[in-house]
Amino acid sequence: MIRQPDPKPDVMRRRDSIVAGLRKLLPESGVIAEPLRLKPYETDGLTAYRQVPLAVALPETTEQVAAILRFCHQNGVRIVPRGAGTSLSGGALPLEDGIVLGMMRMKKILDIDFADRCATVQAGVTNIGITNAVSANNFFYAPDPSSQLACMIGGNVGMNSGGPHCLKYGVTANNLLGLKIVTIEGEIIDIGGAHLDSAGYDWLGLLTGSEGQLAVVTEVTVRILHGPEGARAMLAAFKSNEIAGAAVDAIISSGVIPVALEFMDRPAIHACEEFAHAGYPLDAEAMLIIEVEGSVTEQDILLEKLSDICRRFDPISIRVSQSPEESLAIWKGRKAAFGAVGRISPDYLCMDGTIPTSRLPEVLRRTQEMAAAVNLQVANIFHAGDGNLHPLIMYDANDPASLHKAEVLGADLLKLCVEVGGCLTGEHGVGVEKRDLMHVQFEPHELEQQRRIKSAFDPEWLLNPSKVFPLAEPAVAAAVLPQAA
Amino acid sequence: MQTNFTTDQLQDPDTASSNAVLRTCVHCGFCTATCPTFVLLGDELDSPRGRIYLIKDMLETGRPATEEVVRHVDRCLTCLSCMTTCPSGVNYMHLVDHARTYIAETYRRPLAERWLRTILGLVLPRPHLFRLALKGAGLTRPIGKLVRGDTMLANRLRAMLSLAPAKVPPASPVETPRVYPAEGPRKARVALMTGCAQQVLMPRINEATIRLLTRLGVEVVVAKGAGCCGALNHHNGQHDSAMALAGANIDAWSRESAGEGLDAVVINASGCGTTVKDYGFMFRNEPEPRRSRAEQISGLTLDITQFLTRFGYAPSRPPPGLTVAYHSACSLQHGQRVTAEPKALLAAAGFRVVEPKEPHLCCGSAGTYNLLQPVIAGQLKERKLENLKATGPDLISAGNIGCITQLSGAGLPVVHTVELLDWMAGGPPPPGIPG
Numbered sequence: 001m002i003r004q005p006d007p008k009p010d011v012m013r014r015r016d017s018i019v020a021g022l023r024k025l026l027p028e029s030g031v032i033a034e035p036l037r038l039k040p041y042e043t044d045g046l047t048a049y050r051q052v053p054l055a056v057a058l059p060e061t062t063e064q065v066a067a068i069l070r071f072c073h074q075n076g077v078r079i080v081p082r083g084a085g086t087s088l089s090g091g092a093l094p095l096e097d098g099i100v101l102g103m104m105r106m107k108k109i110l111d112i113d114f115a116d117r118c119a120t121v122q123a124g125v126t127n128i129g130i131t132n133a134v135s136a137n138n139f140f141y142a143p144d145p146s147s148q149l150a151c152m153i154g155g156n157v158g159m160n161s162g163g164p165h166c167l168k169y170g171v172t173a174n175n176l177l178g179l180k181i182v183t184i185e186g187e188i189i190d191i192g193g194a195h196l197d198s199a200g201y202d203w204l205g206l207l208t209g210s211e212g213q214l215a216v217v218t219e220v221t222v223r224i225l226h227g228p229e230g231a232r233a234m235l236a237a238f239k240s241n242e243i244a245g246a247a248v249d250a251i252i253s254s255g256v257i258p259v260a261l262e263f264m265d266r267p268a269i270h271a272c273e274e275f276a277h278a279g280y281p282l283d284a285e286a287m288l289i290i291e292v293e294g295s296v297t298e299q300d301i302l303l304e305k306l307s308d309i310c311r312r313f314d315p316i317s318i319r320v321s322q323s324p325e326e327s328l329a330i331w332k333g334r335k336a337a338f339g340a341v342g343r344i345s346p347d348y349l350c351m352d353g354t355i356p357t358s359r360l361p362e363v364l365r366r367t368q369e370m371a372a373a374v375n376l377q378v379a380n381i382f383h384a385g386d387g388n389l390h391p392l393i394m395y396d397a398n399d400p401a402s403l404h405k406a407e408v409l410g411a412d413l414l415k416l417c418v419e420v421g422g423c424l425t426g427e428h429g430v431g432v433e434k435r436d437l438m439h440v441q442f443e444p445h446e447l448e449q450q451r452r453i454k455s456a457f458d459p460e461w462l463l464n465p466s467k468v469f470p471l472a473e474p475a476v477a478a479a480v481l482p483q484a485a
Numbered sequence: 486m487q488t489n490f491t492t493d494q495l496q497d498p499d500t501a502s503s504n505a506v507l508r509t510c511v512h513c514g515f516c517t518a519t520c521p522t523f524v525l526l527g528d529e530l531d532s533p534r535g536r537i538y539l540i541k542d543m544l545e546t547g548r549p550a551t552e553e554v555v556r557h558v559d560r561c562l563t564c565l566s567c568m569t570t571c572p573s574g575v576n577y578m579h580l581v582d583h584a585r586t587y588i589a590e591t592y593r594r595p596l597a598e599r600w601l602r603t604i605l606g607l608v609l610p611r612p613h614l615f616r617l618a619l620k621g622a623g624l625t626r627p628i629g630k631l632v633r634g635d636t637m638l639a640n641r642l643r644a645m646l647s648l649a650p651a652k653v654p655p656a657s658p659v660e661t662p663r664v665y666p667a668e669g670p671r672k673a674r675v676a677l678m679t680g681c682a683q684q685v686l687m688p689r690i691n692e693a694t695i696r697l698l699t700r701l702g703v704e705v706v707v708a709k710g711a712g713c714c715g716a717l718n719h720h721n722g723q724h725d726s727a728m729a730l731a732g733a734n735i736d737a738w739s740r741e742s743a744g745e746g747l748d749a750v751v752i753n754a755s756g757c758g759t760t761v762k763d764y765g766f767m768f769r770n771e772p773e774p775r776r777s778r779a780e781q782i783s784g785l786t787l788d789i790t791q792f793l794t795r796f797g798y799a800p801s802r803p804p805p806g807l808t809v810a811y812h813s814a815c816s817l818q819h820g821q822r823v824t825a826e827p828k829a830l831l832a833a834a835g836f837r838v839v840e841p842k843e844p845h846l847c848c849g850s851a852g853t854y855n856l857l858q859p860v861i862a863g864q865l866k867e868r869k870l871e872n873l874k875a876t877g878p879d880l881i882s883a884g885n886i887g888c889i890t891q892l893s894g895a896g897l898p899v900v901h902t903v904e905l906l907d908w909m910a911g912g913p914p915p916p917g918i919p920g
Contacts, residue, residue, distance in 0.1 A: 342573025
């Protein structure tokens with residue numbers, strides 16, 4: 001079980017006056033403080049960990065966010081920023097003495113510029129909301145996390161989210177142009193803009209993936225892209241996870257880069273087929289969803305090359321989608337995969353390790369062996385082309401021993417990722433889930449350096465403080481706040 | 486998701502079902518994105534996932550419902566958009582139905598609210614009372630303009646008076662129990678649910694349905710003893726009256742089924758259809774033979790567009806050259822997952838069919854919701870009308886009386902899908918159609 005920091009007694013004593021202070025800054029419905037109404041905010045997409053917060057604040061403008069942060073800073077109150085609460089690493093797990101800063105009322109599309117191919121939106125706009133706002137003109141926003149229907153762009157920036165199509169288009173960091181952020185002191189700062197590459201140090205790069213620990217993002221300017229001429233998906237079914245992993249390695253090392261290359265194993269295929277009715281191969285042990293883009297000729301050539309590679313791995317079947325509806329169903333199943341696992345298991349922990357693709361066969365085999373050894377079921381659904389694994393460890397939350405076993409297996413799987421030259425997280429963030437494993441990845445002095453960066457932005461460690469770094473380590477003295485801000 | 490029920494609590498069959506529903510939820514949050522109240526209000530508590538959490542806590546602790554929980558459960562439209570979105574297959578409908586009954590049993594609403602709910606539960610399911618009430622409301626309609634203020638009471642009064650039609654149509658003779666023989670050889674025999682509020686507000690829908698079906702060679706039975714489906718009471722937590730109404734329908738149609746036989750129970754108000762298709766679940770703990778009869782009736786039930794798709798439909802008139810914006814009623818698209826059939830039938834009938842943006846979002850009608858939550862309902866209505874109008878249609882068609890009432894009066898004719906199908910197959914044009 002994950003340890004939460006001890007609440008500050010003086011903050012807990014001042015609870016009523018803190019709530020009263022927040023009420024002065026927001027309309028009535030924007031502050032939640034009644035115990036019963038706080039309860040649904042106690043967890044996000046990682047339900048194994050729960051903590052009822054001190055209060056919830058729901059701002060609608062950047063100015064309100066600034067006022068809240070200024071108030072919290074003055075009163076020593078910790079803040080946990082939260083988008084749609086879909087984090088699988090517990091990124092929005094509240095603190096007993098902290099407020100949850102819910103961004104879901106900040107959902108305005110502020111500007112769309114087709115000529116310069118960018119869009120500026122508030123942080124609470126959903127990922128798919130950006131694409132929906134520009135799709136009539138055949139534009140789209142490329143990073144597409146599976147939770148894109150619900151997850152919000154502010155959270156995508158915080159976690160540097162990926163998605164199936166990031167194999168070709170890159171992750172959030174590669175599609176960001178500008179941010180409006182609010183510092184812990186309540187200062188509003190614009191970084192970057194509608195142009196490629198921001199002036200000076202790469203502050204965008206630093207802030208992306210900082211998990212709400214450096215500042216609160218209130219507006220985001222993203223690159224929007226013109227849609228491809230066409231796209232087609234193909235399903236290739238294999239006799240084992242290891243063989244499918246070897247096929248992925250062969251595809252990537254051949255130099256043919258499809259727009260997406262996704263992996264699903266038997267439990268995942270069955271759970272998703274029940275929801276999406278996409279005609280997945282139910283007789284396969286593992287399946288790859290491979291998508292290519294371009295003109296019809298381009299698609300044909302690429303699909304032929306990819307089929308040739310797959311045929312070297314004794315596939316059970318290879319099926320190319322014949323219509324846009326068919327492709328849509330194929331993706332509907334993939335994108336709903338984590339939720340669909342709810343059909344076969346009451347609870348799961350979703351891991352997010354990333355490894356070099358050449359190590360896929362070995363790691364997939366060892367994953368199965370390690371799960372079997374502790375008698376747990378694992379479903380694999382992941383971005384194979386990026387080597388970004390998502391073993392879903394199934395457990396039963398009504399049985400505490402089962403959760404503990406799942407946590408231990410999860411940690412072992414992530415250690416395996418680091419061992420083969422990979423890392424703990426590809427796109428879900430460290431959050432609270434992988435916090436205590438950071439020492440597997442980093443030496444103490446490396447962690448210390450990263451803490452200094454956090455301290456430079458937030459000397460008192462008020463912004464999402466109990467995430468990313470192991471709890472036990474002492475806080476570090478503040479560095480000087482960078483001038484470029 | 487983890488639950489904390491004692492073995493004792495799980496002895497209660499309703500709690501056991503709710504526990505099973507809760508265990509299916511993995512708290513992924515997908516449902517929040519397509520929930521109309523979350524989209525409008527931006528608060529986890531007004532999302533399906535938040536409500537599931539509130540209900541879970543209420544049921545686990547076993548304490549009486551409190552104002553905070555009731556407030557957020559009351560704001561749920563029961564549009565079931567969340568169930569279409571949910572990848573895990575969480576049966577939110579059964580969970581919220583249980584919560585509503587639990588609230589009705591353990592929470593004392595303010596006096597005015599109790600009266601309102603009791604009166605709605607008494608009047609709406611009874612056509613003669615409802616007709617009388619509407620006539621009264623019609624007379625007092627001008628008063629609506631005089632009601633001022635932004636209190637819940639003022640908003641509700643205005644909503645009720647604005648929804649009352651200026652002129653109540655006379656009662657139609659078609660709802661009297663009888664058998665309408667098929668024209669020509671009988672190819673099928675169905676029971677038609679004539680419903681409650683719909684036959685008062687728009688008797689022409691049942692008339693069109695009977696005309697169309699009999700013309701196609703279907704014998705239509707309006708069964709004696711059948712009436713309101715019970716949905717209005719069911720969604721207000723009035724469990725006993727809902728079961729009584731549902732039971733009467735089950736008995737009436739079972740008699741027909743056992744007698745001359747039924748190929749289907751046909752329903753042309755999709756809100757009712759969703760509930761009748763759930764009779765099997767509602768009666769799961771009832772003694773035999775009621776339990777199996779309920780299941781059998783649910784299995785026989787089809788929306789009119791499902792029946793026509795299976796049975797076959799062809800127009801006899803030339804295409805009218807009209808563009809129809811098809812409004813997908815939540816009870817049809819989410820409750821019954823009937824999405825393609827109405828559009829395909831309208832296209833087969835010769836209409837150009839267009840669909841609005843955000844087709845998954847509710848129009849705000851939702852049974853008695855537009856009377857009980859007029860502010861949210863009004864916002865959803867405006868949003869829906871704007872999206873519908875943007876498609877540039879000549880008229881709007883929908884498969885549920887609630888939506889038809891909600892969207893009417895905004896400059897475009899709103900008709901039931903079956904009226905258009907009947908028209909193109911030889912029936913009269915529905916009123917208000919541009920010619």
